[in-house]
Amino acid sequence: MTLQEVKSLAAKGEGLKIEFKKKAAYPEKIVREFIALANTAGGVVMIGVDDDGTVSGQRFIEEEVYVMEKAIKELIFPALHYELFVLPINSKKGVAVFKLEQSQSRPHYLKIDKKRQSFIRVADRSVQASIEVWEILKKSKNPRDVVFTYGRKEEILLKTLEEKQRISVREFSKIAKIPKFLASKTLVRLVLANVLLIHPQESDDYFTLKE
Known part of the structure; x- marks a missing residue:
């Protein structure tokens, strides 16, 4: 994936298959977006993209990626598969794109304190899945x-x-x-x-x- 492709995706705005995050703050909440996309129709989670779709990037993007990959590995069950693209915007900032397919292992769920929660994508939102x-x-x-x-x-x-x-x-x-x-x-x-x-x-x- 190229930076031009990232900007083209971001220009479409958030939707059923696209989610923006400026940074990987509160990774335990962001993983819900990964679960929802994998459970629904697949899509991308973009780190370093503003709510309005501006690909402004994030400093120390590798650290953001590390935090997210750790959360994905430790909090999502069964194991979630994805493609990762980390692209520099300039000498200081970069953007990361996690690409997910509709999972054959669905439903994936978030496990915290023995509680299981699953999520799906509805329009541009991720909502908790009912029974x-x-x-x-x-x-x-x-x-x-x-x-x-x-x-x-x-x-x-x-x-x-x-x-x-x-x-x-x-x-x-x-x-x-x-x-x-x-x-x-x-x-x-x-x-x-x-x-x-x-x-x-x-x-x-x-x-x-x-x-």
């Missing part, structure tokens, strides 16, 4: 025919979606009068069966019929 997203990521790695029984709860679900266009786990549980775990399991199965789409959100995810 449903986690299950879909895990099971979609090995796609296969999903068998499900069309019964009362599925009938209620589809009728509700025809009327309201969208539904959450909580709403489905209440309308169908079933436990939340069963509502969750049913919706996940229907996403894997290509009947529904999941729309991850910062609060409650919602589901729609797949067109």
Whole structure:
């Protein structure tokens, strides 16, 4: 990757596959962006780029890279693979680009104090993955025919979606009068069966019929 390519990428602005960081401050938070990109569609994390897309660079860029690589190795599970490009801007500053593909080992997660948190990319933000997203990521790695029984709860679900266009786990549980775990399991199965789409959100995810 050349400096011109870096500037061209930065000019596109942050989005589904691009994240800017001026420096590697709070690496335990920045690794969430790596997890989100690898869990979603891949992309790049750029160190030494301002929020407005200016490739201003960072002094001692090698130290920034060291801090990030250490955090990636120690905090992200399973191990995350990436390409690294470190490019000088001038004699004092440089920029680093971490390039990630959509991971075959997803879902990756952050592990701190025995707590596991996974993240996905929604537009230009990284949000914590719900239980449903986690299950879909895990099971979609090995796609296969999903068998499900069309019964009362599925009938209620589809009728509700025809009327309201969208539904959450909580709403489905209440309308169908079933436990939340069963509502969750049913919706996940229907996403894997290509009947529904999941729309991850910062609060409650919602589901729609797949067109």
